[in-house]
Amino acid sequence: MRIVSLCPSNTELIGYLQCEHLLVGVDDYSDWPNNVQKLPRLGPDLSINMDLVEELKPDLIIASLSVPGMERNINELKKRNLSFITLNPQSLNDIRKDLLTVGNLIGAGNYAEKVVKRFDEEITYYKEISDRIAYKPSIYWEWWPKPLFTPGGSNWLTEISALAGAKNLFEDHNEASVQTTWEVVKKRKPQAICLAWVGVAEKNVNKKVIQKRSGWKELRLSETDIHILEEALFCRPSPRLLVGLKKLAKLLHPATFKEDADEDVLLSVVKSVNVDKP
Numbered sequence: 001m002r003i004v005s006l007c008p009s010n011t012e013l014i015g016y017l018q019c020e021h022l023l024v025g026v027d028d029y030s031d032w033p034n035n036v037q038k039l040p041r042l043g044p045d046l047s048i049n050m051d052l053v054e055e056l057k058p059d060l061i062i063a064s065l066s067v068p069g070m071e072r073n074i075n076e077l078k079k080r081n082l083s084f085i086t087l088n089p090q091s092l093n094d095i096r097k098d099l100l101t102v103g104n105l106i107g108a109g110n111y112a113e114k115v116v117k118r119f120d121e122e123i124t125y126y127k128e129i130s131d132r133i134a135y136k137p138s139i140y141w142e143w144w145p146k147p148l149f150t151p152g153g154s155n156w157l158t159e160i161s162a163l164a165g166a167k168n169l170f171e172d173h174n175e176a177s178v179q180t181t182w183e184v185v186k187k188r189k190p191q192a193i194c195l196a197w198v199g200v201a202e203k204n205v206n207k208k209v210i211q212k213r214s215g216w217k218e219l220r221l222s223e224t225d226i227h228i229l230e231e232a233l234f235c236r237p238s239p240r241l242l243v244g245l246k247k248l249a250k251l252l253h254p255a256t257f258k259e260d261a262d263e264d265v266l267l268s269v270v271k272s273v274n275v276d277k278p
Helices: 008-016 050-055 071-079 092-105 109-130 156-163 182-188 241-252 265-272
Strands: 003-005 023-026 060-064 084-087 138-142 148-151 177-180 192-195 226-228
Touching (some): 003 008, 008 023, 008 092, 071 084, 092 109, 092 156, 109 156, 138 156, 138 182, 148 182, 241 265
Parallel strands (some): 003 060, 060 084, 192 226
């Protein structure tokens, strides 16, 4: 089977199913697993070059609607009568379902069930610990600095925050993504700030952007309350969110969550299970 992935989270899903060898092309931003780096690039995920996609003669294209604007790709796939599925995960449960759906489609259903089992166990583990935590800081997540965008209640980061022993500052908004202002953020008085700017490397994010904003001192937060996080572990709806969860939990509650923050527990399934690759 020849598979094309049109966004990073889809590529990562294939990686967790141990089937990246089936990929023949990916979008420009796909960077994990490492062995997809050498694959043909098909353009940015919001503007895929469909001529290049057709040239690869894929048996299956995995498209997405997880980011506004991706509808253009879907419309073009339909026009060209190409074989595709569309994923639109907004929650951890959606990601769980997508693992099973894609696994069954590409002949890795049994393995997908093992990965999902480990996925469920990890979520249960964090929930049980988080439920016992008394102090749960409210986190202002910043996805984009100008204008300000932050995840709302229906986004996966509300779940990740809760599992890490915290609260998403904008969890009362039903939308997945909320455009807001710094004045509104200040009034809500966050107890921690997490910067994960979409598409921006950590090295290019500066805490001073926050500290220079009007009324920063009114929040009575210190520089150590501002955390620059890896956007790939928090802004993509893929199983790698559990790696982000592990890092966030240890960052907020180091005395409670003592595990190795760099370990990817789902990859332990990859290492321990021999799978007949499709």
